[in-house]
Amino acid sequence: MIALIEQHPQLVSLGMVLILTMALLWLIQHLLIRYGKRLLALLSRGELWLRRHIARLSLMVRIQHKYPALFGFITERFARGHFSGLILTVLTLLNIYVLALFAGLVEDVVEADSIVTTDLFVSQHMSVLQDSSIVPAFIFITSLGSTPVTCLIILLMAILCAVVRQPYILIGLLISIIGSTTFTFLSKMVFQRARPIDILLMEHTYSFPSGHATISIALYGFLAYMAIRFSQSFIRQVRTLSLAILLCLLIGLSRIVLNEHYLSDIMGGFLVGTLWLTIAISLMEWLTTRGKINWRIVWSAPQRYMVWFSVVAVLVATFLYATIYQFPLLG
Incomplete structure (x- = not known):
């Protein structure tokens, strides 16, 4: 065991990060399922x-x-009971806090603070894994945040929203994705940070913030929000939230493992995605109070089958994209 750790310290470190992350998420999920309702009542x-x-x-x-x-x-x-009261106040304060965190992160990156030293250390640590057998798995994970897969999900969501007669939901999804993507593109143009030297899959855009990290929060976070709002089961809502957080973390981690981005790029992307996800959720809650969205619809069997078909279609498309487009870049 000691010999294995000495021979593959990077793999061991990555494995420990994954194990600890999943264990922490499981513990939080367990505590929320067991004590969540009592905690909400206490609050x-x-x-x-x-x-x-x-x-x-x-x-x-x-x-x-x-x-x-x-x-x-x-x-x-x-005040409770209407969107312009406590709900809007909490969402506004959250946005202000996220913007403050993003501004602080930008300052650290621009001034080459300690975060940059950490970036270089992590990047050098991950560059050793380029010939590892775990690379294909992380290429598949990172493909979940690619532009073609994102476009496919938007198309499937548009069809699903039309089928369940809730077209206004698509507005929130588009705001979350288009807003975060535009913000990320402009930020890349402003900061023009070069990508890591040992990049595994060649990219032609700048590094900060990470587009994949941004879209993971903006897209999959919004899908999780939809699933939570449509669900009437508290346990299912908690598990959906845990799964979404894990998926976003894995996509962000994949960009670091493949040396596509620095750690601070991922943090910046998560913050940008959170900002626009909060804006989109705010709009959805406002539209809900106006009676434009009904979250308590009864799903028919064909509609449920359509949801699962969409999930399978996204996974298959991701695999094909990774195999046909991403894997040849390794050569």
């Missing part, structure tokens, strides 16, 4: 207590008497 009671406590503060009382319009506006921002 709800805590939020109500905090709201009442803040309302009794002398400062808030003075604001209510002197500036009733301002007090009403603040109260509305934390």
